[in-house]
Amino acid sequence: MPLFDPITSPQNPRIKNLLKLQQKSAERRAQGLTIIEGLRELTIARGAGIEVTALFVCPDLAGAARQQELRQLVAGSATEWFEVSKAVFEKVAYREGSDGVLALVKPPVLTLEQLPLPAAPLLLVLEAVEKPGNLGAILRTADAAQATAVIVCDPRTDLFNPNAIRSSIGCSFTVPTIATTRAELLAWCRKHGIRTYAAALTELAVPYTTCNFRGPTALVMGTEADGLTPELRQACDQTIIIPMRGAIDSLNVSTATAILTFEAVRQREA
Structure with a gap:
């Protein structure tokens, strides 16, 4: 699983892109991506076979046990893993009491x-x-x-x-x-x-x-x-x-x- 330097600035391009994807349906369509917040929701999505392209995890909120569950959830995949500071994560989290997990996923397209x-x-x-x-x-x-x-x-x-x-x-x-x-x-x-x-x-x-x-x-x-x-x-x-x-x-x-x-x-x- 690719790991990267911790993200500590809200000006980071990946954080800016997360905000775009949250706020603009046109951006989600153009990139073929959407956002899941929360380990429970992500677990259900993974059970349905959904591909996770990137994880944004706040260690202070997620804790060690939840991070271990996440690693098992995406084991064997090419999912990118980004640690995010609490201050930055709180800017991109869209619900109160977040568990410190955000995922970029590819939603299915069906006719x-x-x-x-x-x-x-x-x-x-x-x-x-x-x-x-x-x-x-x-x-x-x-x-x-x-x-x-x-x-x-x-x-x-x-x-x-x-x-x-x-x-x-x-x-x-x-x-x-x-x-x-x-x-x-x-x-x-x-x-x-x-x-x-x-x-x-x-x-x-x-x-x-x-x-x-x-x-x-x-x-x-x-x-x-x-x-x-x-x-x-x-x-x-x-x-x-x-x-x-x-x-x-x-x-x-x-x-x-x-x-x-x-x-x-x-x-x-x-």
């Missing part, structure tokens, strides 16, 4: 046509998702439910935004995640006989518990602010609702997605 499909796939479809926290929470749900994939139509945030990775606790890498367009998604679902269920409050919507999610299923969710676009909602096979009992008329999109997803899991296991 719809490359996605292996079981006989009855369960797909979580998000339209124009813009909040990394919501995307991360939905990826955790997808991992827990062993959904086939998360598909994002016309995303407003990149799929491997560091904050999405943090919110997913590394599940960004355990669930196939694909960015596509609305038109491509609909054509692909028709081609593979996947029934689409749009979560939307319309006159024709039915309670989600009345639907049969045992076959090839795509649960289609919109943004919290605007919901689904009329074009996607109308193109889906069925609109569904989660009946609201109180004063509020909707749920957080990640909560709603979890409810629908585990209803599909319940039906499939019944």
